[in-house]
Amino acid sequence: MCTLEKRGRVYVLTITGDHEHRLNPTLISAIRAAVARVRSAAPPGGGGSGSALVTAAEGKFFSNGFDESVPAEHHGAMTGGLRRAVADLLSLPMPTIAAVTGHAAAAGCLLALSHDYVLMRADRGFFYMSELDIGVRLPDYFNAALRDKIPAARTRRDVVMRPARMTAAEAESAGVVDRAVGGGAAAVVEEAVRMGEELAARNWNGEVYASARKGVFPEMWRAVAEKGGGDGDEDQEEKEKKGAAGSRL
Amino acid sequence: MTIGAFPEHLHTYISQRERDELEREMCTLEKRGRVYVLTITGGEEHRLNPTLISAIRAALARVRSAALRGGGGGALVTAAEGKFFSNGFDLAWAKTVPAEHHAAMVGGLRRAVTDLLSLPMPTIAAVTGHAAAAGCLLALSHDYVLMRADRGFFYMSELDIGIRLTDYFNAALRNKIPAARTRRDVVMRAARMTAAEAESAGVVDRAVGGGAAAVVEEAVRMGEELAARNWDGEVYASVRKGVFAEMWRAVAEEGDGDGDGDGDGDEDDEEKEKKGAARSRL
Numbered sequence: 137m138c139t140l141e142k143r144g145r146v147y148v149l150t151i152t153g154d155h156e157h158r159l160n161p162t163l164i165s166a167i168r169a170a171v172a173r174v175r176s177a178a179p180p181g182g183g184g185s186g187s188a189l190v191t192a193a194e195g196k197f198f199s200n201g202f203d204e205s206v207p208a209e210h211h212g213a214m215t216g217g218l219r220r221a222v223a224d225l226l227s228l229p230m231p232t233i234a235a236v237t238g239h240a241a242a243a244g245c246l247l248a249l250s251h252d253y254v255l256m257r258a259d260r261g262f263f264y265m266s267e268l269d270i271g272v273r274l275p276d277y278f279n280a281a282l283r284d285k286i287p288a289a290r291t292r293r294d295v296v297m298r299p300a301r302m303t304a305a306e307a308e309s310a311g312v313v314d315r316a317v318g319g320g321a322a323a324v325v326e327e328a329v330r331m332g333e334e335l336a337a338r339n340w341n342g343e344v345y346a347s348a349r350k351g352v353f354p355e356m357w358r359a360v361a362e363k364g365g366g367d368g369d370e371d372q373e374e375k376e377k378k379g380a381a382g383s384r385l
Numbered sequence: 386m387t388i389g390a391f392p393e394h395l396h397t398y399i400s401q402r403e404r405d406e407l408e409r410e411m412c413t414l415e416k417r418g419r420v421y422v423l424t425i426t427g428g429e430e431h432r433l434n435p436t437l438i439s440a441i442r443a444a445l446a447r448v449r450s451a452a453l454r455g456g457g458g459g460a461l462v463t464a465a466e467g468k469f470f471s472n473g474f475d476l477a478w479a480k481t482v483p484a485e486h487h488a489a490m491v492g493g494l495r496r497a498v499t500d501l502l503s504l505p506m507p508t509i510a511a512v513t514g515h516a517a518a519a520g521c522l523l524a525l526s527h528d529y530v531l532m533r534a535d536r537g538f539f540y541m542s543e544l545d546i547g548i549r550l551t552d553y554f555n556a557a558l559r560n561k562i563p564a565a566r567t568r569r570d571v572v573m574r575a576a577r578m579t580a581a582e583a584e585s586a587g588v589v590d591r592a593v594g595g596g597a598a599a600v601v602e603e604a605v606r607m608g609e610e611l612a613a614r615n616w617d618g619e620v621y622a623s624v625r626k627g628v629f630a631e632m633w634r635a636v637a638e639e640g641d642g643d644g645d646g647d648g649d650g651d652e653d654d655e656e657k658e659k660k661g662a663a664r665s666r667l
Contacts, residue, residue: 231573252573287563311566338575341547345573348544351555352572353565 137166140173146332147174147189148325154195159243160203161210164217171224178230178342186339188332189228191251192235192325199244201266215275218243222250222277223360226349229342231335235328236304236313237321241266246278248313249285252349253331256304257324258316264301280359286312411440414447419459420608421448421506422601428467433519434475435486438493445500452506457618460608461504463527464511464601471520473542494519495553499636501526502625505618507611511604512580512589513597517542522554524589525561528625529607532580533600534592540577556635562588 138151149170151157171189179185193199202214225232234251241264248254248263256263265282267274274282274296286292291310294300304316317324350357412425423444425431445461452459465471474494479487501508510527517540524530524539532539541558543550550558550572562568567586570576580592593600626633 252569285565287565311564314566335574338545340544344544344547344549347549348573351550351552352558352568354555354559 137163138170140170143329144333145187145336146329147177147187148329149174149189149191151191151193151199156197156200157193157195157244158203158205159199159201159214159218159247160206161213161217164214164221168217168221168224171221171228174230175224175228186336187230187342188336189230189232189251190235190325190328190332191232191247192321192328193237195238196260197238197244198234198236198240198261199247200239201242201244218246219275219277219360222246222281222356225250226353226357226360227346229346231332231340231345233328233332233335235325236261236263237324240264242270242272243278246281249281253328254313255315255317255324255328255331256307256313257321258304258318259320262301262303263307263312265295265299268297268299277356277359281353281356284353284356411437412444414444416451417605418609419612420462420605421451421459422462422464422605423448425463425465425471430469430472431465431467431520432472432475432478433490433494433523434478435489435493437475438490438497442493442497442500445497445504448506449500449504452618457505458612458615459506459618460612461506461508461527462511462601462604462608463508463523464513464597464604467514468537469514469520470510470512470516470537471523472515473518473520476546491551494522495551495636498522498526498553498557498632502629502633502636503622505622507608507616507621509604509608509611511601512537512539513600516540518546518548519554522557525557529604530589531591531593531600531604531607532583532589533597534580534594535596538577538579539583539588540575541571542575544573544575553632553635557629557632560629560632 137153138149141148141150149167151163151167157163174187174189178187202211202218206214231253232251233253233255234248236248236254236256238257239261240248240256241262245263245265248256282292282296286295288311291312294310295302295312300306302310302312304313307313308316315327317327410426412423415422415424423441425437425441431437448459448461474490479490507529508527509529509531510524512524512530512532514533515537516524516532517538521539521541524532558568558572562571564587567588570586571578571588576582578586578588580589583589584592591603593603
């Protein structure tokens with residue numbers, strides 16, 4: 137469901153296949169596993185060992201959001217699973233860049249926004265928080281993420297309450313993504329990797345970087361890192377992670 | 386009387402008189418019309434060590450009482466001599482003292498920021514040279530930030546040095562630089578901005594051409610304009626705290642705003658006095 141490669145100092149996670157990349161428990165799990173591999177592969181940081189992560193996707197879609205075909209009793213696992221994936225990204229000890237290679241909708245937008253930098257393919261694709269049009273409420277951590285990442289009130293209102301379907305140029309102009317990149321899907325990935333190399337070359341200490349990130353987006357971090365948050369699906373793995381996190385402090 | 390958090394470990398080595406002289410040498414305070422001008426003196430990096438922080442706090446306390454005596458009003462401009470506005474905390478000093486003394490520095494700046502946020506008059510930083518790390522924080526703790534256009538960088542260098550930001554730094558940045566991507570660039574990219582870039586990004590109010598003297602002049606002119614509005618100083622301070630509530634909460638509250646894990650245990654007699662005075666003002 138996703139591949140992981142390294143180009144120079146940059147890890148590239150690609151969601152594979154030419155379909156909608158719906159964030160169901162399986163895909164979320166695959167993404168989390170890849171991010172975990174990046175975390176353990178990356179050197180601790182500082183002294184010439186900086187890295188970066190680029191997340192991209194094949195096909196027409198970056199991600200079209202949650203998988204609505206998943207039975208209702210599993211929705212908690214899905215929203216909770218994405219919440220944990222976001223926590224993984226926010227605590228990753230290296231800069232992260234989303235290369236939005238196709239349409240991003242709903243939870244797919246959240247996935248993109250959970251990266252430090254968001255580049256978007258200019259010639260095709262929309263950025264679209266579709267929940268209002270579908271009749272679905274936003275989980276708390278979505279709102280916290282949007283408040284931290286899109287602080288401008290009128291922009292955030294347009295994204296969530298209108299909901300605006302933005303081209304890459306509109307998203308860049310509104311400050312929702314960093315940059316619209318022309319030249320097709322491969323070009324936006326290349327640009328993301330180039331940016332990743334540039335950031336990796338700063339050789340920041342990874343844990344200090346992650347700490348800086350959590351300080352810049354504390355509301356988003358608090359919403360995904362804390363116990364509770366209404367997803368009710370704390371499994372053995374999560375308890376284990378929390379234990380490990382405690383000993384890292 | 387002790388003004389400011391003078392590091393305890395130096396009490397045994399110099400006299401009160403020597404201490405006062407040392408502090409006076411580190412910054413001057415003058416009045417131009419209605420505007421108090423605090424200048425950090427000397428041509429070095431103006432590293433924020435306990436002594437300089439103490440001197441700044443002493444000067445701010447003098448401004449506060451002068452304003453009270455004079456029936457209120459006025460404005461404060463903070464500037465510096467030489468190539469630097471301030472290059473941040475004194476890390477070299479920190480290496481020479483036991484870790485438990487670092488709180489005097491980080492906590493001391495936190496209290497200086499509290500002083501500035503509660504000052505009953507408008508405040509303007511005239512960034513006359515390089516501002517880095519805690520030096521940026523000092524500038525941003527003013528209501529207005531003018532920066533010399535032709536020289537100098539605004540640079541939150543902590544990531545490049547490998548230092549974590551304390552809680553009150555993050556709170557200040559969130560309030561003063563709410564734009565997410567700008568704040569990300571400042572903190573998570575350690576962007577080194579010229580005055581023009583800082584103005585364009587909304588990090589400082591204005592880049593002022595004409596050299597160091599010109600940016601100070603412009604700050605004083607702005608100070609006069611604001612002072613002429615004759616605002617009630619306490620109301621002004623209250624309004625400021627409302628606008629930057631998160632930053633105020635992070636510096637004013639008891640607790641571990643300086644992140645040193647000891648509950649900011651460097652509360653001296655002066656601070657208790659201030660807290661008492663603050664309560665009686667409410």
